[in-house]
Amino acid sequence: MRLALVLILPMLLVGLLVDWYIVRAVWRRCSAGRRFWRPFALWSSVLCQIGAIVAVCWPKRAGGDGELLALMWILYSYLSVYLPKAIFCIIDLAGKVPALFGRKRLRGFASAGIALALLCFGFMWWGALVNRYNVDVREVAFSDSRLPDSFDGFRVAQISDLHVGSYGTDTAFVSRLVDAVNALNPDVVVFTGDIVNRRSAELLPFVQPLSRLKAPMGVYSVLGNHDYGDYYNWPDSAAKEANLRQLVNLQDDMGWDLLLNRTAWLRRGEDSLALVGVENVGDPPFHCYGDLETAYPGDLADPAFKILLSHNPAHWTMDIEDSPDKNIPLTLSGHTHAMQMSAFGLSPAAFRYSTWGGMYADGDAHSLYVNIGAGEVGIPARIGATPEITLFTLSK
Secondary structure (H helix, E strand, C coil): CCCCCCHHHHHHHHHHHHHHHHHHHHHHHCHHCCCHHHHHHHHHHHHHHHHHHHHHHCCCCCCHHHHHHHHHHHHHHHHHHHHHHHHHHHHHHHHHHHHHHCCCCCCCHHHHHHHHHHHHHHCCCCCCCHHHCEEEEEEEEECCCCCCCCHHEEEEEECCCCCCCHHHHCCHHHHHHHHHHCCCCEEEEEECCCCCCHHHHEEEEHHHHHHHCCCCEEEEEECCHHHHHCCCCCCCCCHHHHHHHHHHHHHHHHHHHEEEEEEEEECCCEEEEEEEECCCCCCCCCCCCCCHHHHCCCCCCCCCCEEEEEEHHHHHHHHHHHCCCCCCCEEEECCCCHHCCCCCCCCHHCCCCCCCCCCEEEECCCEEEECCCCCCCCCCEEEECCCCCEEEEECC
16 A cells, blocks of 8 residues: 555644644633643644554555554544544634634634534544445446447446455455345456455455356456555565465466456357456556557457456556547446545546546547446545446447
8 A cells, every 4th residue: 555645744734733723722712610621632632643653654565464454544543533623623713704803703613613523523434334335236338339249238247446455354345245246147247456455365365255256258357556566565576476476376266367468258149259358557656567469469440349457547548548540449447446535426536537437438439437446445434435336238
């Protein structure tokens, strides 16, 4: 897991300013009978800041999986306290605007700030304790005149971004997810990358439940940026290579067909469909391992109906969108998670990716669907952005 200091340090600075404002307000406003709030406000703030600094400075790439999981919860707990505090400060400051004109502070603003802060706190913990386990099945009808006749009505189930290390050894949610996919009776199941956080060993407790994923034409997968071990400090390159081999072998044990820059041909009746799987291709700072020309060694402009599995939707925007020499009607991606936050069709992921969730198209030639994933990384919550299974029904 990559924690950028350019994001963390401003967060800590804002936390210090918020604490200074609240401690100062408590010191001034608490009457003699309620002065016990003064030391509580002061020392709770000091302890929270110390805990956050320790969590940020802890080595993320070298620690064990249990340590990483604990740090995720510590940092999320910090955010769940300081985001509501910041909301209170903003509203309370708004109540002080009349003081600029020589009038009294509006006392009702402080009460409103407290109420909204508590609502934010509750919503964040609903995302961590409840919504991260709710599964949303999204049914998508995809029509294209290029689809072979025999594949009219073909059903494809997509899941993505499991990040199983975020569950430790608890397989309950993943087992329910597998049951939900199987209940849809798809013709084929595809997984579009990021099955682990840092190390292939995270997958070991989940091999048995994931091996129950079944479809008549098989289960196919590709790798995501987290699957290569790039976010762990390995003793040498041989250890990192062994980690990737273990991931490949584990997926084989699960009965999944991992497409490493390779095409699988699905045949139905007298027709065929190309399922093209590339290794990770993305925008910086993500490493590029994929090669579309290697994955499909024929002419990409040929008339074969192709579904491309590519983890990062930036691959589509960089290389496929508006490309007349690539006949790839549908690309399936994941990666964004909708930043695990969304409401009313909006997400902060839109500031990072123009294609962050749902269906996109450049006209009739190329379409992209971005699955917002089922797991989580960084923060152990989904505030909105409910874990997704996508069921596509293809039609001519």
